[in-house]
Amino acid sequence: QVQLVESGGGVVQPGGSLRLSCAASGFTFSSYDMYWVRQAPGKGLEWVAFIRYDGSNKYHADSVRGRFTISRDNSKNTLYLQMNSLRADDTAVYYCAKGYGGNYQVFDYWGQGTLVTVSS
Amino acid sequence: EIVLTQSPATLSLSPGEGATLSCRASQSVSSYLAWYQQTPGQAPRLLIYDASNRATGIPARFSGGGSGTDFTLTISSLEPEDFAVYYCQQRSNWPLTFGGGTKVEIK
Numbered sequence: 632q633v634q635l636v637e638s639g640g641g642v643v644q645p646g647g648s649l650r651l652s653c654a655a656s657g658f659t660f661s662s663y664d665m666y667w668v669r670q671a672p673g674k675g676l677e678w679v680a681f682i683r684y685d686g687s688n689k690y691h692a693d694s695v696r697g698r699f700t701i702s703r704d705n706s707k708n709t710l711y712l713q714m715n716s717l718r719a720d721d722t723a724v725y726y727c728a729k730g731y732g733g734n735y736q737v738f739d740y741w742g743q744g745t746l747v748t749v750s751s
Numbered sequence: 752e753i754v755l756t757q758s759p760a761t762l763s764l765s766p767g768e769g770a771t772l773s774c775r776a777s778q779s780v781s782s783y784l785a786w787y788q789q790t791p792g793q794a795p796r797l798l799i800y801d802a803s804n805r806a807t808g809i810p811a812r813f814s815g816g817g818s819g820t821d822f823t824l825t826i827s828s829l830e831p832e833d834f835a836v837y838y839c840q841q842r843s844n845w846p847l848t849f850g851g852g853t854k855v856e857i858k
Contacts, residue, residue, distance in 0.1 A: 675852050736842035
């Protein structure tokens with residue numbers, strides 16, 4: 632069965648950096664687009680970043696562009712999110728999500744999330 | 752950016768009752784709208800994609816409709832596990848955006 636397991640969250644000071652990882656299993660990782668979606672405490676969902684199945688194309692939300700970078704290693708079945716210049720409003724649970732397939736930008740499987748807290 | 756507005760913010764219903772949730776887009780998204788369910792402490796779950804297609808394993812009591820700017824998610828008869836927050840999401844344009852959510856709570 633599909634499994635997505637995020638790691639790398641924690642408490643970081645404003646201006647600091649973190650790298651999130653998402654280990655994927657149960658499907659052919661190299662065939663699917665992948666995403667990061669976040670949810671601030673008590674708030675709704677916000678799409679953060681997208682990467683095409685082969686890494687050839689990436690998009691980032693305006694709120695994180697220039698600070699966050701999505702990447703993947705298909706040989707390790709792992710998705711990453713490098714987060715730099717973190718701010719208090721980046722505090723959220725970060726989910727990795729699998730794309731449905733084809734050209735469908737919907738998320739059919741989600742990890743359980745990893746909490747990032749930006750605080751001094 | 753396409754803004755999705757969900758209504759009502761909260762729906763108070765009893766098990767066995769039907770529920771109709773609304774999602775309105777600031778511009779046409781054709782049929783490129785999905786619905787997700789999120790229970791407390793859990794990750795979201797895909798229910799419906801492209802307005803009316805149920806995702807794998809989703810019970811038939813969930814149905815979606817609409818096109819253009821106005822969409823609905825209907826739950827025909829609420830089961831205890833259906834009390835949750837529901838989000839819509841459009842994939843018509845980048846950036847991908849979500850609505851603010853509708854909470855379906857037990858009356």
